Amino acid sequence: MADISLLAQAIDRGDMEKAVALTRAAAASGANPKDIIAKGLQAGMASVGEKFSSGEYFLPDMLMAARALKAALEVLKPMLEKTGIPTIGRVVIGTVEGDMHDIGKNVVATFLSGNGFEVFDLGLNVPVQKFVDEVKEKKPDILGMSALLTTTMPVFSKVIKALEQGGLRSSVKVIVGGAPVTQDYANYIGADGYAHDGGRAVPECRKLLGK
Amino acid sequence: MALTPKQQILAAARGQKLDKLPFGARIDVWYNYHSAHGTLPDKYKGWSQVDILRDQGAGVEVRFFAVTREEYRDMEVVETNDPPYITTEYRTPVGTVAKKEVFDTSEGPWIKYEMEKLFKSEKDYPVIKYVMEHTGAVANFEPYYKLREEVGEDGMVMTAAGGLWSPVQRVMREIIGYEQFFYELADRPARVEEMIEAVKDLERRKLRVGIECDLEIFNICANWSDDIQTPVFRKYFIPWFQEVSEFLHARGRLVMAHTDGEMRRLNRMFRETGIDIAEAITPAPQTLVSMKEFREQLGDGATIWGGIPSILFEPMYSDADFDAYIKNMFKEMAPGYRFIVGMGDNVPFDGDINRVGRVVELIDKYGRLPIQV
Secondary structure (H helix, E strand, C coil), rough: CCCCHHHHHHHCCCCCHHHHHHHHHHHHHHCCCCHHHHHHHHHHHHHHHHHHHCCCCHHHHHHHHHHHHHHHHHHHHHHCCCCCCCCEEEEEEEEECCCCCCCCHHHHHHHHHHCEEEEEECCCCCCCCHHHHHHHHHHCCCEEEECCCCCCHHHHHHHHHHHHHCCCHCCCCCECCCCCCHHHHHHCCCCCCCCCCCCHHHHHHHHHHCC | CCCHHHHHHHHHHHCCCCCEEEEEECCCCHHHHHHHHHCCCHHHHCCCCCHHHHHHCCCEEEEEECEEEEECCCCEEEEEEEECCEEEEEEEEEEEEEEEEEEEEHHHCCCEEECCCCEEEEEEEHHHHHHHEEEEEEEEEHHHHHHHHHHHHEEEEECCCCCCHHEEEEEEHHCCCHHHHHHHHCHHHHHHHHHHHHHHHHHHHHHHHCCCCCCCEEEEEEEHHHHHHHHHHHHHHHHHHHHHHHHHHHHCEEEEEEECCCCCCCCCHHHCCCCCEEECCCCCCCCCCHHHHHHHHHCCCCEEEEEEEEEHCCCCHHHHHHHHHHHHHHHHHCCCCCEEEEEEECCCCCCCCHHHHHHHHHHHHHCCCCCCC
């Protein structure tokens, strides 16, 4: 039986070739694809997230790990066609209207999808109504919004109000983040959660879902 | 005779001791938004931002993009304007590259943002190299001089020889994009480094033209973030900063970087850059670094300009919260030399403009130097 912990290490180190080879070996040895994902790929990404938040890792470490994870998932894809990739929650995420910065949002989306969340990334400059429509259609557990500018932060409130007006607010947890955003600001606008960085977004989202 | 706000800022930037904290305030985000929406306070309708800052009693900090502009040869550059979008195509003998930007100051920001980067795939490397090698720099001094005349002795017009970013920052942020940059650096490091060198050569040409303009402070880079720049800072940023600082210092000029991002692991490396002024310093609660830590980590060789995070101007913070923050900041910065009070990096559109005047009052009361704790 392949040692899945080695796969987690390969993801943690962003070693794509090794991650693909170990995933193939684990699958060939008869390991359950869901175990390969949970104990290998997601465990590796969780480690990257912790190191990112603690300051040991940087953006390129996260990017290389995410690329390795994606390549390894491709190996498992045929085995997961019937069952799909197991998810622990559904997240709609985007950078708010008027804001053209997406790197922070992309980091959060990558960490969430690497840790078992199903992520629908709406991109940047997302209009208020688009967030509302996507919440209505996708029925996510969590709506994540990002803003890098103090000029665009107030759009969070507009989206929250639009969700209230649409009768959708109680159906979704709202988490916000971005360089100028603080926990106090998240509390002030009535968001349910706040994360300073991508690594911290994962435990915060788990907490919001009670998982 | 008392020093003017401009003289105070320059003295602090040069490390000279003053008897009171200087203040260089920046409000263009707030001003652009309210001017465009017709929502400036009644008192300030029709006023310029410089006059508003004068009325608040603050030293002025306004931005001007660059004292040179780019000029192209042996290629066709076609710009298509479809407001707020601008598409620019560079048609060269070795191929064509294009970028799409959005530019709209009505919501506050004064710079263009790339919706579509110039670099799309490996085939673009030789084309972009060609574009950089066939781009020259010409003087664009007059608009700068005009703005400087408007500001006069009441503050500073902050500008650059070539643009906001150093060569590697331009490659990372504007040409390739941060995420793709790191993939490319992992997969094709030589190509990326070749591109950085081509941009460096262009920036050297801009510096040689820009140095003829008599501006006192040159901005040489902007917008770093700890998570992004730290792993490549020593290898790709510092040598360029050292080269440019040496060039400018030899000609009696000061060097500045706009450092409004998360700086926690960049601060100590900043000491190696030769840069004189860390401008738009943004402390906690907007980042993880306190002003005391900034002072300790940046060392006594750098002048800190900033300290008031934008979010402090938001209505969620009361006047009492604001005052308490400013007073504490003064204490953390004691004795207060090599410090210019300023924004990190602006007053947001829903911020209270009268808090600029509040800072002036607080400096009068508590900002005498040396600050006694």
